[in-house]
Amino acid sequence: MAAVSNRTGTVNNGDRLKVLEHGRRFLRVQTEKGELGWIDEKVVATQDVFDGFAEVKKAHQGDPAVASAVVRDEVYMHLKPGRDTDKLFRLAEGEKLQLLSRATLQKANSGPPMRARATAAPVATTPAKPAAVLAKGATGAKADEAPLPPPMEDWWLVRDSQGHTGWLLSRMMDVDAPDSLTRYSEGQRIVGAYILNKVNDPDAPQDDKNIPQYVAVMSPYKAGLPYDFDQVRLFIWNVKKHRYETGFREKNVEGYLPIEIAEIKDPTEKGTLGMMTLPAFRYRVLSADSAAVVPDAATGAISPGKTFVKTYRLEGNITHRVLGAGEIPPEEAHPVPPDEKKKGKHRR
Helix, strand or coil: CCCCCCCCCCCCCCCCCEEEEECCCEEEEECCCCCEEEEEHHHCCCHHHHHHHHHHHHHCCCCCCCEEEEECCCEEEECCCCCCCCEEEEECCCCEEEEEEEEEEECCCCCCCCEEECCCCCCCCCCCCCCCCECCCCCCCECCEEECCCCEEEEEEEECCCCCEEEEEHHHEEECCCHHHHCCCCCCEEEEEEEEEEEECCCCCCCCCEEEEEEEEEECCCCCCCCCEEEEEEEEEECCCCEEEEEEEEEEEEEEEEEEEEEEEEEEEEECCEEEEEEEEEEEEEECCCCCCCCCCCCCECCCCCEEEEEEEEECCEEEECCCCCCCCCCECCCCCHHHHCCCCCCC
């Protein structure tokens, strides 16, 4: 533990160590190879932490992935959402991840809620009686100031290529989407991109002439949203111009992952082997008669209330909504823009 000392061995992330002695901020340990030495206690985890990760892995081993992502930089996987929670497994830059579920929590050490000052009223031409400086019952806050919501952070429960499962801060990873789509994001964040089908373009500039067509869901670059996405876009391939174009777009929705890709039989079109199958996709949205979604204050879990599924099928380059005979689609909820929230408008 001297300022200058010799290295006696190397341990890798996830290696098991036997603790022989406790020092000040250091532990004397033995590796599985029999190497002895001192190591900073900040870079080791207890058996309880390791067991906790094993329990998380077992509890979510059957959970389907709702999207895929890539680690932006070296980062640790946490046992629970939150910057101050226990961590163990370190993910390398470029590691492929499966996203399982999202949680949103107040940012740690964000301090008391900030206050926003209302815009000043026009100056009157005649003297007016002075307004009260403090509102009734206020504790030092001015009447023309309203508290702003605290800053939030999004966390994702992820699974890496080795099967390790834990929580990761959302800004430390990027959703796995091709560059040919991200250029059309128009300032929004791509939450997920899913291959709907493929079309053949012999003159396409890509080496692979079977070009995938994507369903992409997007959201604003803002943490703490009570929904996963507010926009759905279908990117189809124009075989004449050899580029992606928007074949379908729906905005202003309160949508929730996962997105389901499927095939639907079309009774109006028949081939040599029977009814033709058409590519289709489904997603959930919040119902208009559902209560407002509020993330759990302790865990950050987002549990939408009443939702229903919207289904669309692609016929050539045209997208049609699939409804049953005589079915009337339910009314859905819509996010309220921030400027309208200040006016107290309803979110429907």
